[in-house]
Amino acid sequence: MTVITDCVKTFNSKPVRQADVPVVRFDDFRDALASTLASRDGELLALFGVPRGPQTVRVYGVTLEGMTGAIGLMATDVGERYPALTRDVSQAHWFEREIAEQWGVVPENHPWLKPIRFHRSYSSGRDAWNRVVGGAILPCVMPEGTDYFKIRGDEIHEVAVGPVHAGVIEPGHFRFQCHGEHVFTLEIEFGYQHRGIERRLIGGPDKRTLPLMETLAGDTSIGHATAYCQLIEGLGRVVAPLRAQAIRAAALELERLANHTGDLGALAGDVGYLPTLSYCGRIRGDFLNATALVCGNRFGRGLVRPGGVGFDIDEPMAAELRGRVEAAHRDVTGAANLLWSTSSVMARFEGTGTVPLATIRALGVTGTAGRASGHDRDARRDTPSGYHRYAQIPVSTWHTGDVFARAYVRHLEIQRSCEYLIENAPQLPAGDVRRDIGPLMVDAIGVSLIEGWRGPVCHVAMTGAEGTFSHYKVVDPSFRNWIGLAMALRDQPISDFPLCNKSFNLSYCGHDL
Amino acid sequence: MLSVIRERWRQGHRTIAYPAGDLPVLPDRYRGLPCVDGAKCPSECRACADVCPTDALRFDAGVRIDMGRCLFCTDCTSACPEGAIAFTREFRTAARTRDALVTDGAAFPLARAVDAKSRRLFGRSLQLRQVSAGGCNACEADINVLATPVFDLGRFGIKVVASPRHADGIIVTGPVTANMRLALEKTYAAIPDPKCVIAVGACAISGGPFAGHDEQHGGCEGILPVDLHIPGCPPHPLTILDGILRWLGRIESSGAPTIDRDSNHSCGTLSTDTHAISTPYRP
Ligand code: SF4
Numbered sequence: 001m002t003v004i005t006d007c008v009k010t011f012n013s014k015p016v017r018q019a020d021v022p023v024v025r026f027d028d029f030r031d032a033l034a035s036t037l038a039s040r041d042g043e044l045l046a047l048f049g050v051p052r053g054p055q056t057v058r059v060y061g062v063t064l065e066g067m068t069g070a071i072g073l074m075a076t077d078v079g080e081r082y083p084a085l086t087r088d089v090s091q092a093h094w095f096e097r098e099i100a101e102q103w104g105v106v107p108e109n110h111p112w113l114k115p116i117r118f119h120r121s122y123s124s125g126r127d128a129w130n131r132v133v134g135g136a137i138l139p140c141v142m143p144e145g146t147d148y149f150k151i152r153g154d155e156i157h158e159v160a161v162g163p164v165h166a167g168v169i170e171p172g173h174f175r176f177q178c179h180g181e182h183v184f185t186l187e188i189e190f191g192y193q194h195r196g197i198e199r200r201l202i203g204g205p206d207k208r209t210l211p212l213m214e215t216l217a218g219d220t221s222i223g224h225a226t227a228y229c230q231l232i233e234g235l236g237r238v239v240a241p242l243r244a245q246a247i248r249a250a251a252l253e254l255e256r257l258a259n260h261t262g263d264l265g266a267l268a269g270d271v272g273y274l275p276t277l278s279y280c281g282r283i284r285g286d287f288l289n290a291t292a293l294v295c296g297n298r299f300g301r302g303l304v305r306p307g308g309v310g311f312d313i314d315e316p317m318a319a320e321l322r323g324r325v326e327a328a329h330r331d332v333t334g335a336a337n338l339l340w341s342t343s344s345v346m347a348r349f350e351g352t353g354t355v356p357l358a359t360i361r362a363l364g365v366t367g368t369a370g371r372a373s374g375h376d377r378d379a380r381r382d383t384p385s386g387y388h389r390y391a392q393i394p395v396s397t398w399h400t401g402d403v404f405a406r407a408y409v410r411h412l413e414i415q416r417s418c419e420y421l422i423e424n425a426p427q428l429p430a431g432d433v434r435r436d437i438g439p440l441m442v443d444a445i446g447v448s449l450i451e452g453w454r455g456p457v458c459h460v461a462m463t464g465a466e467g468t469f470s471h472y473k474v475v476d477p478s479f480r481n482w483i484g485l486a487m488a489l490r491d492q493p494i495s496d497f498p499l500c501n502k503s504f505n506l507s508y509c510g511h512d513l
Numbered sequence: 514m515l516s517v518i519r520e521r522w523r524q525g526h527r528t529i530a531y532p533a534g535d536l537p538v539l540p541d542r543y544r545g546l547p548c549v550d551g552a553k554c555p556s557e558c559r560a561c562a563d564v565c566p567t568d569a570l571r572f573d574a575g576v577r578i579d580m581g582r583c584l585f586c587t588d589c590t591s592a593c594p595e596g597a598i599a600f601t602r603e604f605r606t607a608a609r610t611r612d613a614l615v616t617d618g619a620a621f622p623l624a625r626a627v628d629a630k631s632r633r634l635f636g637r638s639l640q641l642r643q644v645s646a647g648g649c650n651a652c653e654a655d656i657n658v659l660a661t662p663v664f665d666l667g668r669f670g671i672k673v674v675a676s677p678r679h680a681d682g683i684i685v686t687g688p689v690t691a692n693m694r695l696a697l698e699k700t701y702a703a704i705p706d707p708k709c710v711i712a713v714g715a716c717a718i719s720g721g722p723f724a725g726h727d728e729q730h731g732g733c734e735g736i737l738p739v740d741l742h743i744p745g746c747p748p749h750p751l752t753i754l755d756g757i758l759r760w761l762g763r764i765e766s767s768g769a770p771t772i773d774r775d776s777n778h779s780c781g782t783l784s785t786d787t788h789a790i791s792t793p794y795r796p
Pocket residue numbers: 561564565566567568569570578582583584585586587588589590
């Protein structure tokens with residue numbers, strides 16, 4: 001039972017030597033993962049495969065201990081097949097599908113083994129579903145031997161939606177098993193947005209790396225760019241100047257504010273409450289424009305740079321920023337309060353799409369959606385990095401796990417973020433904003449965590465003997481949270497789908513990479 | 514109810530005047546139309562090209578930037594030893610042809626209007642279907658904001674619709690991933706003729722930051738006939754709005770934005786041409 005010590009402990013963006021990561025027997029790996037997740041209130045941050053020769057894949061497990069903020073790393077070698085971890089570690093369910101698809105390894109007895117992105121296996125000649133080598137792989141068309149989840153019965157019907165949806169939104173495929181309006185299950189398949197980003201990162205960092213980080217999930221440019229930059233700063237043994245860290249932290253909150261505000265508006269729109277929809281659409285733009293004030297781009301492109309930031313904030317700009325946040329804070333609070341005081345809105349929000357805390361924990365649902373079910377986790381507090389080590393932002397949670405909770409947690413976070421910016425924007429630490437990064441540590445592995453607006457953005461980098469990336473893993477919170485939306489839809493009327501979907505507002509491209 | 518009215522009063526009227534009135538002023542650090550002074554470049558210097566993530570620099574006729582590839586990251590500006598590259602605050606950068614996007618900024622023509630026939634068809638009412646084919650959700654988001662009260666696309670008779678059957682054209686974002694190509698082609702095919710294609714963002718024009726990856730097609734080129742190119746990563750909403758209105762002939766342009774080159778580096782000074790909204794076209 002005390003095999004937990006088998007993993008090497010590290011902290012946010014503090015790389016270790018790969019040689020220090022214990023490679024253990026498969027059974028020990030599984031038991032250690034299971035007990036860390038169960039006994040230490042742990043989370044599986046990442047589980048991924050790295051090829052080791054033609055027949056072997058090394059599977060790395062990255063865990064977070066809830067109580068200490070320690071990040072655990074361990075590994076095990078598997079061959080063509082191995083007994084699925086998901087049986088004992090349910091949080092592994094989606095990760096194992098990814099490993100199967102990328103490396104052609106079969107996790108035997110996985111409860112639902114299907115591709116997640118629909119691309120060819122990266123191990124030549126090896127495919128987890130024995131698809132013909134070189135044959136076409138069509139998105140969301142299931143390989144032989146697998147299928148969509150089906151319920152049979154005379155009055156059961158299936159509803160298929162996507163890839164192209166009715167609004168201006170990214171593509172994905174949704175299948176509902178229904179009896180009349182009643183949804184028994186929702187299954188979601190992706191892959192339409194797959195752009196091969198992780199593969200392209202290997203061999204870097206190079207001149208493409210930062211733009212790819214900023215666009216792998218374009219609404220989380222600051223979150224992903226910061227996760228990447230603090231990781232290679234760790235690998236390059238450089239600390240970004242404090243002033244740059246403070247500017248990054250401010251930009252991260254502006255990104256959260258813009259997206260949360262947009263989400264509150266979209267939720268209002270979905271229940272036909274137009275005042276909040278209209279106001280929030282505009283106020284979201286005010287936050288984006290505040291980001292553009294700092295760096296010229298509404299999504300913060302070019303702001304976060306390795307070694308610091310690309311743009312400084314001088315005193316007049318800081319004052320201007322503070323003024324804009326104050327005004328937008330008043331407006332967004334007014335717009336949001338209309339929701340809580342309108343009974344027709346509350347009637348639609350409350351009790352809709354409830355996900356219990358036990359489900360959140362079992363499946364590893366995280367971030368804003370997790371906090372709305374009472375899962376008290378926030379990387380800004382639990383594994384602080386950068387400026388969050390000095391300036392804390394209170395964590396917002398709610399306990400009901402429904403659409404209302406997911407909306408209300410956003411509202412609470414908007415309050416906290418605005419307060420943070422109003423207080424901190426005018427008093428940035430003195431100094432410069434960028435430092436050079438030396439050569440990266442060789443043969444190292446590092447884990448970086450940033451609490452983006454959807455939840456923890458996790459990057460894992462491994463370097464080779466030249467100090468370039470031999471492997472790079474990105475886990476956007478959406479990767480872990482889409483299953484939460486599927487759970488929210490169980491036993492709901494299908495007409496509540498748009499509302500539930502907006503209450504999660506997950507990323508397709510962040511999942512597909 | 515009273516609180517709703519009070520809030521309505523407090524939130525105020527927010528729709529921008531554009532295209533009427535003075536040109537909107539974008540933030541100082543906004544990066545729009547590039548301005549390259551090739552005369553300053555030592556021959557054989559490729560400092561900018563060496564750092565450009567998307568190979569957007571061209572050296573065939575002076576030094577020019579292909580805005581269809583450019584991410585407006587300014588890495589070239591920082592790398593240039595001569596200070597030859599700058600980005601202006603000119604946001605009107607849409608172009609009818611792909612070639613027009615390759616520019617040093619000096620003679621960049623504002624997007625011309627469509628022919629009279631298309632103008633008669635689309636000029637007063639344009640219904641568009643949006644398809645994201647690998648877009649990162651920033652281009653999508655900045656198309657979406659055109660529907661907010663700030664830009665209020667509806668006042669021009671332009672609307673994003675849910676079904677391709679109801680559409681006059683398609684707005685494409687993203688590099689056209691291998692996995693979205695079929696869906697994009699089917700959506701386009703489902704739109705009744707005559708129809709138009711608007712490519713928004715570096716991705717849809719050239720593959721953007723994903724250009725060259727096997728998993729995508731490098732944008733719409735060779736897949737759909739593009740009528741209007743709107744560069745940027747992502748383009749500013751005003752760039753999209755201006756491009757569409759100009760293309761529809763709803764904004765009359767008196768030529769190109771001109772860049773005043775007399776001082777040492779004056780890429781930031783742009784003359785603003787008149788651009789009053791024209792009266793709707795009546796056949
Ligand atoms: S601003 Fe454009 S041309 Fe310059 S380096 Fe960036 S992508 Fe290349």
